[in-house]
Amino acid sequence: MMTGLTPRLFVAVPLPAAQKKLLDSWGRERKREWPFGRWVFREDYHITLQFLGNCSEEQIKKMIPALHKLAAEQAVFSLAVQGLGTFGRPEQPRILWAGVGGELELLHQLQQQVVQSLAPIGFLPDDRPYRPHITLARKYQKNHFPLQSLQQLQLWKTGDTTWKVKEIVLYETRLGRQPMYHALERFPFKK
Template identity: 40%
Template sequence: MVVPQTAQTQRLFTAIALPSEHKKELRRWVEQDVNELSFRKWTDFRDYHVTLQFLGDVATKDIPELEQALFQAAAAHSPFTLGIGEPGTFGRDGFPRVLWRVVTGQKDCLNQLHQSIVQATEPLGFKPEERPYRPHITVARSYTGQEPVPASIFQSDDRIGKPWEVGEFVLYATRMGQKPMYQIIQTIPLSRRNP
């Protein structure tokens, strides 16, 4: 099902989109605390999300079948609560390739949703990632500074809003070169049944 990207394909992934207010608060943190750091690419605040599964280049004709599998996966899950935690990095200490904010809240529920999506898409030909699932919100990529990232950016920040209820996830298509870069092509609600 995963095919090279052409006019007949779309690059897709599933994710939890952040509420608008949380996106704005995260943008304020970037502008006030870390905007002076030298990163090659800053995430457009409208694109802030928590990735569930990267799917790759998918034939447009196969998207309805994928969506059906995602709706079935979502039906097994009730809404849960997430929040935004401390900053962190991936890559070499002081010279990170990714700057992110950790996800807090009901992470067991998040991990279970991730697993359900992976299990639902695998029969369609999507391969699970080999590395462990580490939910986060990417803020910037490819640090280019000459000096290490200052430790001060990892200090406590209580300006990010209260936790929010996750009642759905989305299927995003990547639109390279556009801002925002991610376009929602389907919203998949979680079941409202009690767990």
């Protein structure tokens, strides 16, 4: 944990190495043709459950047991990387993302349980509806993003996009580093 500074934290579902490798390989093929300001580093791929922002040591001491208790009650479920999309203006997107498929109802339930578990500690739920995704790149640098061609692309031709979700992770953001997200604590599912 960072000393002297208040850490910026979030809770997320981690991606396994195989899916990270496939996403990274796909992204490297697109970097030249799609000038985004920043492509996400391979080890930083994740599915956010709740962004917490700056957290005090007192909050961290309370959230860790709450998340361990929550994880102990979770059963393993399956997700898959599925589809592509953007957030922001279609011609100049803010975010390029890979979508999530699989047992989405269980993912949404998990996200709600994380929010409910952390609300008593002072973390308010987001106003926007939950839209699970994996951020691939940020800030398109031109004004003519080829959105139509994005819909026709496959993420990859070979490789399994499905994995079993067996844990959630409390990540700390470390700006200017690679990887930028550091796992402070892992919460394995017990069921």
